[in-house]
Amino acid sequence: MSWFNKKTKPEETGDESLLATYRSTGDLALLGKLYERYMPLVYGVCLKYLQDEEQSKDAVMQIFEDLVDKVVKHDIKQFRSWLYVLSRNYCLMQLRSAKKFDTVSVDDVMESAFVLHPDNSSKEEYLQSLERCMEKLNDAQKQTVDLFYLQEKCYKDIAGQTGFSLNEVKSFIQNGKRNLKICMEKNSER
Structure with missing residues (x-):
């Protein structure tokens, strides 16, 4: 996938502006545009913790799905830092749930x-x-x-x-x- 190889670069529209507009309109395209800027960062975090390319790609998609609700509920000062922490926590939860006890019939x-x-x-x-x-x-x-x-x-x-x-x-x-x-x-x- 080509988006994993993109470099994060500043865009014409600021993160805060896109975030505010998404919150007021609910337009997923705006959230997608904002998230796309940081997909390489999210993928890198996931790869660091999960140490598996396919799991990391899946995690990038799942984190976006989680964003839809979470960006509305949280007071986000700096989107990039907040997204980094969210991604790290998501990966840690995945690792933790993988270590849970086997289910018992x-x-x-x-x-x-x-x-x-x-x-x-x-x-x-x-x-x-x-x-x-x-x-x-x-x-x-x-x-x-x-x-x-x-x-x-x-x-x-x-x-x-x-x-x-x-x-x-x-x-x-x-x-x-x-x-x-x-x-x-x-x-x-x-």
């Missing part, structure tokens, strides 16, 4: 000898253990796990009912499953 959490071949006394012990472990979850995890698995709600419905964002709902469920699994394993060792 609910089947892995629930699968045990008790569930596969329950007898009445073992099943009762298992359910009591599961209840105790559910109580140990924080409120957000407990609420989202309950809504997702026991009440069979979708992420969107849970977000609407709880006021959490979709990403928060996914995170709470994932972390709740992991914590349940750890707790259940500890209880089965006793």
Whole structure:
């Protein structure tokens, strides 16, 4: 892509002017013109942190999509510096999310000898253990796990009912499953 090789150069219209006009009109072409000036900078930042050309190109596009809302919400004094920090933070979040724990299937959490071949006394012990472990979850995890698995709600419905964002709902469920699994394993060792 040729825009990765462009040099950033001063334009006739200042950054602040383009930014102000975009905020008042919502014209994406103006934001695109402003962003195009700094695409090489953004790409360089992404390449530095992500160390992968394709991921960096994808990040440049995703950062532009994020800009559409963020430039309206933030008080930006110097666009270039602000964009640099935004790009760096985006890359750090990507790196951080890549290091997160692997997701655990609910089947892995629930699968045990008790569930596969329950007898009445073992099943009762298992359910009591599961209840105790559910109580140990924080409120957000407990609420989202309950809504997702026991009440069979979708992420969107849970977000609407709880006021959490979709990403928060996914995170709470994932972390709740992991914590349940750890707790259940500890209880089965006793």
